[in-house]
Amino acid sequence: QVHLVESGGGSVQSGGSLRLSCAVYGYTYSSYCMGWFRQVLGKKREGVAHIRGDGKSSVADSVKGRFTISQDNAKTTLYLQMNSLKPEDTAMYYCAADPCRYSGTYFDAHQYIYWGQGTQVTVSA
Numbered sequence: 001q002v003h004l005v006e007s008g009g010g011s012v013q014s015g016g017s018l019r020l021s022c023a024v025y026g027y028t029y030s031s032y033c034m035g036w037f038r039q040v041l042g043k044k045r046e047g048v049a050h051i052r053g054d055g056k057s058s059v060a061d062s063v064k065g066r067f068t069i070s071q072d073n074a075k076t077t078l079y080l081q082m083n084s085l086k087p088e089d090t091a092m093y094y095c096a097a098d099p100c101r102y103s104g105t106y107f108d109a110h111q112y113i114y115w116g117q118g119t120q121v122t123v124s125a
Contacts, residue, residue: 002026002114004095009119016085016123022078022095022116033100036069036080037109038091038121045094047107049080053100060107063089085123092118 003025012018020036031053039045049069051057057069068081078095096112106112 002097004097004114004116006093006095006116006119009093009121011122011124012085014086014123014125017081017083018085018121020080020082020093020095020119020121022080024076024078024097027075027097031100032075032097033102033106033111034071034078034095034097035106035112036078037094037096038089039094039118040091045109046091047109048093050106051078052106058105058107082121085121087123087125090121090123092120094118 005023006020008018008020033052035050036048037045038048047060048063049059049067051069051071059067066084070079095116097114098112102111
């Protein structure tokens with residue numbers, strides 16, 4: 001059973017940085033896609049960044065130049081480095097995983113099977 005555990009959230013001031021981590025347990029696929037999403041209460045879950053099994057990554061326009069997605073060599077931990085944070089980045093952040101069943105981008109939450117429990121990021125002005 002795949003289990004994802006996020007950590008690294010917290011409260012920072014505008015302009016600050018945080019690094020989120022997502023530990024992956026029980027993954028049996030040799031090639032998979034992983035992503036970061038965020039959600040504000042009452043709004044749709046938004047794709048922030050994703051990375052495919054071959055290492056190709058993409059970030060949403062709203063965070064381009066500020067957020068970076070990466071993973072360790074063993075592909076057991078996913079990261080999201082967030083710099084120049086803004087109050088509008090405040091949200092619950094989730095990591096997600098899927099055995100790359102789809103081609104192209106992976107910004108749609110419906111493309112993912114496995115989800116973590118989320119970690120809260122709060123950015124104050």
